[in-house]
Amino acid sequence: MARIPDAFIDDLLARTDLVEVIGTRVPLKRQGKEYSARCPFHDERSPSFTVSPVKQFYHCFGCGAHGTAISFLMNYDRLEFLDAIEELAKRIGVEVPRDTHQRNANPESQDLYSAVDAAAKFFQKQLVGSTKAQAYLDRRGIGAEARQRFSIGYAPDGFTALRDALGSDPRRLGLLERAGLFSKNEAGRVYDKFRDRVMFPIFDRRGRPIAFGGRVLEKDASPKYLNSPETPLFHKGRELYGLWQVRQAHNRIERLIVVEGYMDVVALFEHGFDTAVATLGTATTPEHAELLFRNAPDVYFCFDGDRAGRAAAWKAVESVLPRMKDGRQAFFLFLPDGEDPDSVVRKDGAPGFEAHLKMATPLSQFLFDSLSADVNLATLEGKGRLAERAKPLLAQIPDGAFADLMQQRLTELTGVGARTAPPQTHVPAQRAHSGRGVQTPKPSLVRSAIGLLLLQPALALEVQPPFAFAALRQPGVPLLLDLLQVVIERPDIGTGALIEHFEGREEHASLQKLASQTRPGDALKWKQEFSDVIGQLVRMTRQQRIDELQVLQRDGGLDDDGKAELRALLLTLVRG
Numbered sequence: 193m194a195r196i197p198d199a200f201i202d203d204l205l206a207r208t209d210l211v212e213v214i215g216t217r218v219p220l221k222r223q224g225k226e227y228s229a230r231c232p233f234h235d236e237r238s239p240s241f242t243v244s245p246v247k248q249f250y251h252c253f254g255c256g257a258h259g260t261a262i263s264f265l266m267n268y269d270r271l272e273f274l275d276a277i278e279e280l281a282k283r284i285g286v287e288v289p290r291d292t293h294q295r296n297a298n299p300e301s302q303d304l305y306s307a308v309d310a311a312a313k314f315f316q317k318q319l320v321g322s323t324k325a326q327a328y329l330d331r332r333g334i335g336a337e338a339r340q341r342f343s344i345g346y347a348p349d350g351f352t353a354l355r356d357a358l359g360s361d362p363r364r365l366g367l368l369e370r371a372g373l374f375s376k377n378e379a380g381r382v383y384d385k386f387r388d389r390v391m392f393p394i395f396d397r398r399g400r401p402i403a404f405g406g407r408v409l410e411k412d413a414s415p416k417y418l419n420s421p422e423t424p425l426f427h428k429g430r431e432l433y434g435l436w437q438v439r440q441a442h443n444r445i446e447r448l449i450v451v452e453g454y455m456d457v458v459a460l461f462e463h464g465f466d467t468a469v470a471t472l473g474t475a476t477t478p479e480h481a482e483l484l485f486r487n488a489p490d491v492y493f494c495f496d497g498d499r500a501g502r503a504a505a506w507k508a509v510e511s512v513l514p515r516m517k518d519g520r521q522a523f524f525l526f527l528p529d530g531e532d533p534d535s536v537v538r539k540d541g542a543p544g545f546e547a548h549l550k551m552a553t554p555l556s557q558f559l560f561d562s563l564s565a566d567v568n569l570a571t572l573e574g575k576g577r578l579a580e581r582a583k584p585l586l587a588q589i590p591d592g593a594f595a596d597l598m599q600q601r602l603t604e605l606t607g608v609g610a611r612t613a614p615p616q617t618h619v620p621a622q623r624a625h626s627g628r629g630v631q632t633p634k635p636s637l638v639r640s641a642i643g644l645l646l647l648q649p650a651l652a653l654e655v656q657p658p659f660a661f662a663a664l665r666q667p668g669v670p671l672l673l674d675l676l677q678v679v680i681e682r683p684d685i686g687t688g689a690l691i692e693h694f695e696g697r698e699e700h701a702s703l704q705k706l707a708s709q710t711r712p713g714d715a716l717k718w719k720q721e722f723s724d725v726i727g728q729l730v731r732m733t734r735q736q737r738i739d740e741l742q743v744l745q746r747d748g749g750l751d752d753d754g755k756a757e758l759r760a761l762l763l764t765l766v767r768g
Contacts, residue, residue: 196277200289201262202684204277207284208261210248210688217268226710232268232444233257234489234519242708247647247687251708255519256592258704260688270439270487272397304425305400307358307367308393312401314357315345315391322346325390328409332455333538338462341437343393347386347406354384372403372420386418392454394426394472395436402426405433405454405472417453419473429477432469433457435487441466447490449549450476450508451533456494459534463542468533476508481515490521492552494533497526502562509559513585516555518592523552556598559585560605575606591701637725637732638668639706644722645675646707648715649690651722652679661729664736669729671699734761 211227214220220227220243231241231252240254251258257267265276274288281288319325319339325346329339338344347354354373359365365382368374375385389406396402403420420426434457438445449468451457460468467488471480476493484491493508495501505524512522525548527536537545553561563581568574582602589595603609645651655676662673678693679685685693687707694700713721741758744750750758 196274197289198682199684201277202682202686202689204280204284204286205248205260205262205686205689206684207286208248208280209245210250210261210264211243211245213261213280213283214243214250214264224710231255231257244687247707249686249688249691249707251704253708256517256704258688258708259692260686263688263692267486270397275398301424303367304371304423305402307364308371308373308401308403308425310358311354311368311371311373311404312343312345312391312393314354315347315386315393315404316343317345318348318353319344319346319390322348324409328390332459332534333462334455334458335462338458341461342434342458343401344458345391345393347384347389347391349388351383351387354386355382370423371425372423385420389418392433392458394420394431394433396425396431397436397439399436399440402431403428403472407454417473428472428474430479430483431472432480432483433472434461434469435483437461438467438469439487445488447492448484448488449492449494449533450484451494452496452504453532453534456533459537460545463537463545465537465542465545475504476511478511478514481508481511485512485515485517485520489519490523492523492525492549494525494527496532497529501526505558506562509555509562510585512555513559514588514590516594517590518594520594522555523549524555524558525549525552556601559598560601564605569605575608578602579606579608636666636668637728638666638672641722641725641729642668642672642675642703643706643709643711644718644725645672645679646687646690646703647711648718648722649679649685649687650683651719652676653683654719654723655726656680661726661733664729664733666729666732734764737761 211220214229215227218229218232218241220229221239223242225244225246227243227245228239229241229243230236230239231254233241233252234255234257236254241250241252241257243250248260249258250264259267261280262273262276265271265279266273269276269279271279277288329344334344354368355365359368365374369376369382373385374382376382386404386406389408392405392407393401394403394405403423403426405420406418408414408416419428422428432450433454438448445467447467449460449465451460451468451470453470457468457470460466469484471477491512493505495505505526508522508524516522527533527548533545536548540547560578560582563585564574564578567578569578579602586595586598586602589598599609652675657677657680659673659676661669674694675690678690682689691700691703691707694703711718738758738761741750741754741761744754745758
């Protein structure tokens with residue numbers, strides 16, 4: 193997929209009214225220069241979500257959600273990146289660059305989508321004519337509405353039904369084979385992959401069928417489920433069966449229930465649990481975890497209670513932990529032996545399955561219970577073993593209240609971390625001359641410069657490389673240089689896009705917090721402040737060089753060029 197030019201994105205965001213985009217979806221209330229609301233991404237009673245029309249940036253002080261109009265549409269409307277770009281471009285009456293359209297609309301991919309869609313329609317038509325397949329769905333309690341909602345079909349028995357119906361020319365045959373709908377034997381003979389199976393199309397996040405899962409009709413036939421192989425359209429570790437249907441049923445998804453089979457999803461929908469999704473014959477991957485939490489704050493993983501189910505749950509834990517930002521919750525439900533969600537909901541009804549969900553184990557409890565299952569916590573050795581196992585896992589949790597609470601729980605169980613606190617960089621507070629106590633330390637010059645840049649990125653255009661303070665050995669100078677360079681290369685960039693440029697770097701969280709702070713004054717005042725700060729940084733750099741040269745001079749190691757440089761710097765310093 194071709195990358196949309198940064199210049200187009202920056203211009204698009206600069207011309208987009210973020211307050212209008214968010215205000216049409218979330219009730220905003222003006223507070224001074226900004227707007228506030230209750231956060232649309234987590235439950236809260238008092239507003240902690242702010243929108244800044246100056247910075248074209250939103251931030252929630254509760255859950256940490258932040259970003260530009262693009263990220264808001266991706267998270268709130270659950271659009272893909274290109275779709276969010278298209279939506280914003282449409283609002284202001286511009287077109288996404290034509291070459292981007294052409295390169296993203298790969299003709300071969302479009303033909304593959306069409307081939308899979310044609311197969312889905314073929315299977316649906318075959319279901320209408322199959323008494324056997326319809327009787328099977330009737331026995332499983334799958335009604336007409338669910339069959340239509342999930343586009344359920346039937347692959348007829350025989351080796352060439354799909355091929356005879358759709359493979360009329362070599363090119364179409366090649367597309368169907370690339371889409372994973374044919375198999376080939378040792379003799380090179382090509383035949384239908386799915387035969388005499390109820391077919392469940394798998395839809396992508398734009399509602400297009402991209403693959404299939406097929407279930408046998410006979411109880412003892414095997415394999416019970418047969419899934420499409422990996423194809424250019426389908427990567428099973430990135431897709432969730434049923435997510436498209438969940439999105440169509442809800443504007444806002446409160447929870448997602450993750451199960452293992454297609455029939456489990458359909459059965460839960462039939463009984464009112466229309467937020468069920470399934471992994472596609474694979475363990476929960478990091479991509480699954482990200483996709484789940486991008487759509488809902490609460491995720492319930494539902495597994496068999498046997499050893500395989502426990503192992504699958506642990507795989508989910510490993511994928512979920514690095515994504516457990518504050519406000520997110522994960523739960524683990526283990527069903528009785530021999531039961532699955534389909535059988536439980538049909539036997540116990542919706543109230544019975546809801547009761548199981550209410551008894552689900554929180555991630556925190558499941559993690560510590562699993563790690564300490566074979567450990568004697570009555571001994572120091574056992575406590576040490578638990579701490580050794582837990583520490584690398586807890587280190588993966590993003591900074592925040594949940595991470596702190598998990599560390600606190602480990603301390604309660606083992607005592608590790610109770611006696612000494614981790615060292616912290618501490619700036620001594622200055623005592624006020626007025627006798628009113630301790631004042632907040634004044635921010636460093638570098639921090640002030642970064643804060644002003646985040647407030648008004650165009651200030652970077654007042655400074656041109658090479659930057660006279662680049663050699664200054666002060667914390668934050670490399671980041672300040674990076675910020676200046678990004679803005680100079682992308683002069684129309686706004687606050688939100690500037691912060692997102694640093695996504696994945698350790699400085700990202702600090703930039704996010706700094707950008708969310710308010711600063712008194714107006715554009716003219718900020719411009720003067722920025723000029724003053726840069727001037728002070730330049731003077732500090734000169735003084736740093738003077739100190740270095742004077743040390744060399746005292747040690748007798750300063751040559752004639754160094755002496756000339758020292759005289760020039762001292763003269764510059766005197767002149768100010």
